[in-house]
Amino acid sequence: MQYFKPATFEEASALAAGAEGITRFLAGGTDVLVQLRSDLVTPDVLIDIKAIPGTHDITRTEDGGWRLGVAVTGAEMSEHPDLGRDWPGVVEAMDLIGSTQVQGRATPIGNLCNASPAADSVPAMIAAGAVLSVVGPDGARDIPVEEVPAGPGKTTLKKGEIATALTLPPRGAQGGDAYLRFIPRTEMDIAVVGCAINLTVEGEVITSARMALGAVAPTAVVVHAAADALVGRTLDDAALKALTDLAEASCNPIDDKRGTVKFRTHTAGVLARRVAQIAYDRAKGAKA
Amino acid sequence: MALDSSKTTDFKYVGTRPDRPDGLDKVTGRAKFGADATAPGMLFAAIKRSPHAHAKILKIDASKALAMDGVKAVVTRADFAEGLTGETWNVLENVMAGETALYDGHAVAAVAATSALIARDAMKAIEVEYELLPHVTDVDKAMAADAPVIRAGAADASVPEGLHPNVVRYYESGHGDVEAGFAEADLVIEDHFTTEATHQGYIEPHACLGTLGADGKGELWCCTQGHWNVQKLCAAMLGIETSQLRVTASEIGGGFGGKTTIFIEPVALALSRKANRPVKLVMTRAEVFRASGPTSSTSMDVKIGMKSDGTITAAQGTFRLQGGAFPGGPCEMTAMCAFAPYNLTNVHQVGYDVMTNRPKQAAYRAPGSPMAAFAVESVIDELCNQLGLDPFEVRLKNASREGTRASFGPKWPRIGLVETLEAARAHPHYTAPLKEGQGRGISCGFWFNHGGETSVSLAMSEDGSAQIMVGTPDIGGSRASMALMAAEVLGIPYENIRCTIADTSSLGYNEISHGSRVTYASGLATIKAAEAAVEELCRRAAAKWDIPEEAVYWEDGYAKPSGPNAGDHAPLHITELTADMGATGGPINGHFEATPEGAGVSFATHIVDAEVDPETGATKVVRYTVVQDAGKAIHPTYVEGQFQGGAAQGIGWALNEEYIYGEDGRLQNAGFLDYRIPVASDLPFIDTVIVEVPNPGHPFGVRGVGETSICPPLAAIANAVSNAVGVRMRQLPMRPSRVLEALESKDG
Amino acid sequence: MVDVALWSGLRPLVGGQDSIAVEGRTVGQILDSIRRNYPALAPTLDAGVSVVVDGRVIASSLTEPVGENSEVVLMMRLKGG
Amino acid sequence: MSKTHVTAKVNGDAVEFLCDPRETLLDVLRDRLGLTGAKEGCGTGDCGACSVTVDGRLVCSCLMLGVEAEGKEIGTVEGIADGETLHPLQKKFIEYAALQCGICTPGILIAAKSLLEKNPDPTETEVRYWLAGNLCRCTGYDKIIRAVMDTAAEMREAS
Known part of the structure; x- marks a missing residue:
């Protein structure tokens, strides 16, 4: 395994484009090192991107959104004074991953590019409408987060392309997001099911809604119909029932050691109700 | 002069809570565990393991590995002794496969190289050709007529004819007439229960550093619960004399029974002999799960009859344990412990030890007992519920007491079950109100405890301090307990005593630290060794005073004259006797060797409150109380620690821990990510009550406490969850999906 | 003679008796007598037994005394964790 | 395979070492620097026995490569006492039998x-969740949590 620590994204991209065999980018390393240790993936080329300037920065964008450098960690997100006020669901989803120790290293972009169906931060980023910026041999482009994973362990990034930053849109007034996952313990598990919802309201009435589910299909599922079910209504029992049905209907999970099809489908509905209520309360002004 | 310090009250040091002697080393990172040792010229080893559940080994080709730079030796089964029999053969066959790989993770070859990375790469370069054989990993399926035979002829004489060859041991006991008993009952409940295999989950993987020369002399450093056992087994497997192998026990990072046997030590020694260099071998966590010794999974049927006044009229249990690809699943322990808490006129229990294509089971804290308690105490709870009886009243009414006949045959000596039940019933926990969605469960639990071969040596220093050498690795603070007991006898402060775990060349034979035997047996030996030293101290005083030895007695660190011939002498302090001991007869030591046979059994009663999320089936333990008979708590804080640790392991077993095998016979969760032991945020504080019903077989009344604490939790939690959801939970672990299904079955 | 109670799994090996009377003043002598007079039980003894004498579980010591009126029960050898 | 030269500080002391890029920081601490206080319980970030700080941030040293330590300040258990004076947590862990x-x-x-530096007055729940990545199989966590809470209280009083 060769290790490189480039100083610019261009250099990193060129290294990756020219590399033979398996290439991995190293940010937090909480997936790369586990795969290395478990003999699942031993990269031939490992490109550490943390020395590139700006990769640790969390900055406001001009339009009032947020830009997170590619090496920003979960701990840095949780500790940021303002990010969690705008996007509590995204920050909490990231914070659920692993231990305090893992939080010190793990990054949401790594979580996304590792392309696990159960990645906690991904449904939250999708619900928030986050966009991933990449650069590659053909220049820079922005990809909506939901279009990044292509299947378990696979992304739509091309050879030589490297993620540079994540952009969260402006929160805007009267909006709220939330993420919950189900795990057997209270900590340290991989999500059996995850659910994120991002809402805006006017008064009691929902004006926009985005929902995404994790660990119920090969990639995170965007439940587009959630908007139809919620927009123009308050979050009453009927809306919650509709949302539950929608969540259950959107699942295409597998039976595995972490959960059955039946349990995952059922629990997706339960989480959808609970997450919707939190997001709704937040949108109406409840503090995260 | 026979000195006897036996007492069960009025202690000066015993029962206090001083700091542990290994505390400073352990909080500063200095304590040396299995993987912390190095040696000049040391090589690193890695083990090649079978990816198949059951396969004939056709060919092992290590040529590519041996051709790599830095690779110094490869060993296979051919490098170990032949002609072994019995359990030693079983252990060797498990340490390194012979003709057949018997489970996913079974070792087939090993390599030593100049770095850990090279060793790992070389291990991957070893090529093994297999012929796949049919496999079975489930206990009930392994007993079925069409199950593949793991190893023909493995069954012993106890197995009745007509059973599948995978049933390798059989146990049956009981008394009375259970059918007549069931006929007398007002309610009979019979249920089927299952538990999954769990792992001891010690945080320290097995690790060792071995050196063995062509002269047949060796040194071995390893984390173990019993280094004399390691010495004996390794010597046999390498064909050397036992005494030529010196084994030193490192600090041990948890064992819980799992380090009572060996997995890697002979491999390191064989590699060392071949490479003529020291070899370090450390298991990865995945190897620990795949190839060390988890506990048995079980399939159990329990039937109990009860009168409407709560009297148990008959009890019957059938317990099937799978112990992996070797005999040894502790079915007789399960059967014997099952009904031990109850005084039964009619009782019958049967145990089956069944082989499967899984790793060879190893002891896990009260091996076999927790599962039995789960089945039996669940049925009793259900009987209480259906008959509208108080669970404590019923248990007290039927409780085993001194003089009643145990379910496995003999009459009970002095035991403390009733005392734990009464203390638990009186605990505020039992009457605290429950919230919506919560349920409360109680359970009793029982474990035998054990004595075993024990040697202890005590040596006085000139300054009046003392060193004790014991041979039972300290797995729960026993060095502190030994020092307290010696302090009590010698009458010198705890701080003036240093207790060391001696290596196999420095002390006589000691059985493993298992069976909750250390505080009992090594403690007894320590007391006797200290008494021997005190006798010698008294003799020296008598000589100084020129009075008969019989006229000297020992009190609080002083030799004192007594009786008509004693004369008038000022008491001599221990330091006055040790200061010139070289000139008054030589070094003053005490030692004791025996196989003490008075280990007292220990009973416990636990109370637990569990809260179930009705929408997801997730269970949280919200309150937990352990009440257990310790006989005499030498260091109460460490006794509490044993109670709490056992309860926590039981909580994991009940709720989330399990070995998950795929259809392909491979273990699917060989890591702490998916083998889910409780984390700090999963648990509440665990309240403890120490009951002290002295064991007449120990000078200070000690009963072993380490194991009993894991016996009640499975049942107590199952009862709590069942009472919370209103459906009897019969399968462990009570993972959320199972609880949810139970809830749905109730609604539907 | 001392009555030694057997666990029921052993009874078929001694013609269905639930206990056997053997000579012996110690655990060792009793086990020797069993081995001599009931060879069918030898494999069981080889596999390891404990002898319970008046409620005390004797795991391995052969020298433990046994009285004429002692309650003696054979038990499978205990293991611990 | 070529090795990389790395310069770092461990517990305030300058260190340099050569390491294979596949070696973790934990491998380097234990096998190259002789600091065996950090333990390997799993190698995959699930048990926390290898916890160290890197530039003040709590991490699993098994989830960081040795080569990534270049220019970093590493803190290990060997560095938390001040000479012969134990850190209050070390004292309390012995006193409470939290091990x-x-x-x-x-x-x-x-x-x-690391928790007490960030939050001098944690609740029991906060302590439990902060330590959720540190598996202990012996104690049931009871005495550990109590020791941490009591240390926090004592350190607050002292400051």
Whole structure:
């Protein structure tokens, strides 16, 4: 395994484009090192991107959104004074991953590019409408987060392309997001099911809604119909029932050691109700 | 002069809570565990393991590995002794496969190289050709007529004819007439229960550093619960004399029974002999799960009859344990412990030890007992519920007491079950109100405890301090307990005593630290060794005073004259006797060797409150109380620690821990990510009550406490969850999906 | 003679008796007598037994005394964790 | 395979070492620098026994490569006492018997110290969740949590 620590994204991209065999980018390393240790993936080329300037920065964008450098960690997100006020669901989803120790290293972009169906931060980023910026041999482009994973362990990034930053849109007034996952313990598990919802309201009435589910299909599922079910209504029992049905209907999970099809489908509905209520309360002004 | 310090009250040091002697080393990172040792010229080893559940080994080709730079030796089964029999053969066959790989993770070859990375790469370069054989990993399926035979002829004489060859041991006991008993009952409940295999989950993987020369002399450093056992087994497997192998026990990072046997030590020694260099071998966590010794999974049927006044009229249990690809699943322990808490006129229990294509089971804290308690105490709870009886009243009414006949045959000596039940019933926990969605469960639990071969040596220093050498690795603070007991006898402060775990060349034979035997047996030996030293101290005083030895007695660190011939002498302090001991007869030591046979059994009663999320089936333990008979708590804080640790392991077993095998016979969760032991945020504080019903077989009344604490939790939690959801939970672990299904079955 | 109670799994090996009377003043002598007079039980003894004498579980010591009126029960050898 | 030269500080002392890029920081600490206080319980970030701080941030040293330590300040259990004066957490862990076998203790001490530096007055729940990545199989966590809470109280009084 060769290790490189480039100083610019261009250099990193060129290294990756020219590399033979398996290439991995190293940010937090909480997936790369586990795969290395478990003999699942031993990269031939490992490109550490943390020395590139700006990769640790969390900055406001001009339009009032947020830009997170590619090496920003979960701990840095949780500790940021303002990010969690705008996007509590995204920050909490990231914070659920692993231990305090893992939080010190793990990054949401790594979580996304590792392309696990159960990645906690991904449904939250999708619900928030986050966009991933990449650069590659053909220049820079922005990809909506939901279009990044292509299947378990696979992304739509091309050879030589490297993620540079994540952009969260402006929160805007009267909006709220939330993420919950189900795990057997209270900590340290991989999500059996995850659910994120991002809402805006006017008064009691929902004006926009985005929902995404994790660990119920090969990639995170965007439940587009959630908007139809919620927009123009308050979050009453009927809306919650509709949302539950929608969540259950959107699942295409597998039976595995972490959960059955039946349990995952059922629990997706339960989480959808609970997450919707939190997001709704937040949108109406409840503090995260 | 026979000195006897036996007492069960009025202690000066015993029962206090001083700091542990290994505390400073352990909080500063200095304590040396299995993987912390190095040696000049040391090589690193890695083990090649079978990816198949059951396969004939056709060919092992290590040529590519041996051709790599830095690779110094490869060993296979051919490098170990032949002609072994019995359990030693079983252990060797498990340490390194012979003709057949018997489970996913079974070792087939090993390599030593100049770095850990090279060793790992070389291990991957070893090529093994297999012929796949049919496999079975489930206990009930392994007993079925069409199950593949793991190893023909493995069954012993106890197995009745007509059973599948995978049933390798059989146990049956009981008394009375259970059918007549069931006929007398007002309610009979019979249920089927299952538990999954769990792992001891010690945080320290097995690790060792071995050196063995062509002269047949060796040194071995390893984390173990019993280094004399390691010495004996390794010597046999390498064909050397036992005494030529010196084994030193490192600090041990948890064992819980799992380090009572060996997995890697002979491999390191064989590699060392071949490479003529020291070899370090450390298991990865995945190897620990795949190839060390988890506990048995079980399939159990329990039937109990009860009168409407709560009297148990008959009890019957059938317990099937799978112990992996070797005999040894502790079915007789399960059967014997099952009904031990109850005084039964009619009782019958049967145990089956069944082989499967899984790793060879190893002891896990009260091996076999927790599962039995789960089945039996669940049925009793259900009987209480259906008959509208108080669970404590019923248990007290039927409780085993001194003089009643145990379910496995003999009459009970002095035991403390009733005392734990009464203390638990009186605990505020039992009457605290429950919230919506919560349920409360109680359970009793029982474990035998054990004595075993024990040697202890005590040596006085000139300054009046003392060193004790014991041979039972300290797995729960026993060095502190030994020092307290010696302090009590010698009458010198705890701080003036240093207790060391001696290596196999420095002390006589000691059985493993298992069976909750250390505080009992090594403690007894320590007391006797200290008494021997005190006798010698008294003799020296008598000589100084020129009075008969019989006229000297020992009190609080002083030799004192007594009786008509004693004369008038000022008491001599221990330091006055040790200061010139070289000139008054030589070094003053005490030692004791025996196989003490008075280990007292220990009973416990636990109370637990569990809260179930009705929408997801997730269970949280919200309150937990352990009440257990310790006989005499030498260091109460460490006794509490044993109670709490056992309860926590039981909580994991009940709720989330399990070995998950795929259809392909491979273990699917060989890591702490998916083998889910409780984390700090999963648990509440665990309240403890120490009951002290002295064991007449120990000078200070000690009963072993380490194991009993894991016996009640499975049942107590199952009862709590069942009472919370209103459906009897019969399968462990009570993972959320199972609880949810139970809830749905109730609604539907 | 001392009555030694057997666990029921052993009874078929001694013609269905639930206990056997053997000579012996110690655990060792009793086990020797069993081995001599009931060879069918030898494999069981080889596999390891404990002898319970008046409620005390004797795991391995052969020298433990046994009285004429002692309650003696054979038990499978205990293991611990 | 070529090795990389790395310069770092460990517990305030300058160190340099050569390492293969596949070696973790934990491998380097234990096998190259002789600091065996950090333990390997799993190698995959699930147990926390290898916890150290890197530039003040709590991490699992098994989830960081040795080569990534270039220019970093590493803190391990060997560095938390001040000469012969133990850190208050070390004292309390002995006093409370917050350890049995002691294999998880170095990692838990590092993690708990990191918590108290960030939050001097944690609730029981906060302590439990902060330490959720530090597995202990002996104690049931009871005495560990109590020791951390009491250390926090004592350190607050002292400051």
